[in-house]
Amino acid sequence: MSAVIARDIVKKFAEVPAVNGISLSIPDGEFMVLLGPSGCGKTTFLRIICGLEQQTSGDLMIGGAIVNELPPRARGVAMMFQSYGLYPHYTVRNNIAFPLKTQRVPREKINKQVEWASQLLGIDHLLDRRPRQLSGGERQRVALARALVREPTALLLDEPLSNLDAKLRTMARQEIKNFQQRVGLTTIYVTHDQVEAMGMGDRIAVIDHGNIRQVGTPTEIYNDPADLFVATFVGSPPMNIVTHSGGGYLGFRPENFLPKNMIEDGAATEFKFRVDRSEYLGAERIVYGVLDGFESKQIITAKLPPAHVDEKNIRPGEWHTFAVKNSELRQFDKNGNRATSH
Ligand SMILES: Nc1ncnc2c1ncn2[C@@H]1O[C@H](COP(=O)(O)OP(=O)(O)O)[C@@H](O)[C@H]1O
Ligand SMILES: [Mg+2]
The missing domain is CATH 3.40.50.300 (P-loop containing nucleotide triphosphate hydrolases)
Structure with a gap:
């Protein structure tokens, strides 16, 4: 060998x-x-x-x-x-x-x-x-x-x-x-x-x-x-990437993007999220929508446990407060490389 x-x-x-x-x-x-x-x-x-x-x-x-x-x-x-x-x-x-x-x-x-x-x-x-x-x-x-x-x-x-x-x-x-x-x-x-x-x-x-x-x-x-x-090639759905004011990018995985009340302790960043559509896949529900204050055409996905969330409390057209734990946020510079290590 x-x-x-x-x-x-x-x-x-x-x-x-x-x-x-x-x-x-x-x-x-x-x-x-x-x-x-x-x-x-x-x-x-x-x-x-x-x-x-x-x-x-x-x-x-x-x-x-x-x-x-x-x-x-x-x-x-x-x-x-x-x-x-x-x-x-x-x-x-x-x-x-x-x-x-x-x-x-x-x-x-x-x-x-x-x-x-x-x-x-x-x-x-x-x-x-x-x-x-x-x-x-x-x-x-x-x-x-x-x-x-x-x-x-x-x-x-x-x-x-x-x-x-x-x-x-x-x-x-x-x-x-x-x-x-x-x-x-x-x-x-x-x-x-x-x-x-x-x-x-x-x-x-x-x-x-x-x-x-x-x-x-x-x-x-x-x-x-x-x-x-790498961030968008690995993972399904891929990591969400949004441009922030500094010209760089913010990345977060769909499974870390959750209704605010589902975030346990620790500092988190909140987003206003408009739900457009959701798919029930058995083990998970994939929710598609857009973020307030960011490029409006950019589709953001959330991967949620279906036991916590169903069509009745996440409906198309509704705005919800979602959040990502800061420890789950990833930052990229304007060339697309990781900006910080943690
Ligand atoms: N014998 C060859 N002659 C010319 N171009 C080639 C030849 N073999 C591969 N390529 C080119 O090299 C690149 C990489 O091909 P390849 O190694 O087969 O990619 P992968 O296996 O990742 O799909 C492609 O653009 C392909 O067209
Ligand atoms: Mg090949």
Whole structure:
């Protein structure tokens, strides 16, 4: 197992940077999530780590050695792609064995490794089937077994759950996470899904336009976003942002924006809030409205416990006094960066 360290990695395609100077240090055994919107450079960065793409500049270290010049096979990392790329006419056994066969590993060793990887993923009873005879979740496990069969020192996963339906995705998320914790394999997991990132990452690197905006634990990313991009990319609904008189911004999470009488002790900032619409979602009620004294088109959301608030006491058109505890307010400067730490 290995640490992965990137130092100022740049990748340009015809002078256009896809990766714009990424430095990131992933300790041995960490589950690191790369989170960012489509097109921000996540796949390109993963392909550079595994050697399928050559960086324009910058250094990459795996397990303490610079691997810039090493071909993919010699880097000891495995990558699992978004489309699993299983061979439809091969059995599960031969799909898993494939990376070893291309390396001319002796048959006995191959059998041993296939057995080991398929047991690890709980698919040893499926070895004689073909991919079309498998469920989506089973296919995903086969692809994972194939990635692991060479016992890589690091595992790179590129949006591995995007082909699964919502329910299966939640299950597969647990499966990958449990597996990674059991094996302790350094893992770099790419997704555009902030829920996946929050639920799975030991740490998250938030990427935008080929740049890392922030690296931190899910708690740090959620509670102390470094800038407006991170603040509004993570969280659903996103953090409310309003411009204040000084030209900077004030941010607060929907779940911290509450009717004044629901705020317990501690200093709080009050707002006049006009309710426009609300949605009952079972576990919560999302209320949409606008604030008095701020840009009138800006929609503000509140996430309230339905037991405390229903349509009868929060009606469209009504003005209410809402408040945010001062400890839950976040300030950003006019460039969108965090203005103060607390
Ligand atoms: N082989 C390529 N040639 C030219 N441009 C590319 C190539 N691969 C990726 N890009 C561009 O680089 C940017 C980042 O792409 P990618 O790494 O696939 O993003 P992500 O995985 O975050 O969606 C995009 O603008 C994409 O169009
Ligand atoms: Mg991608």
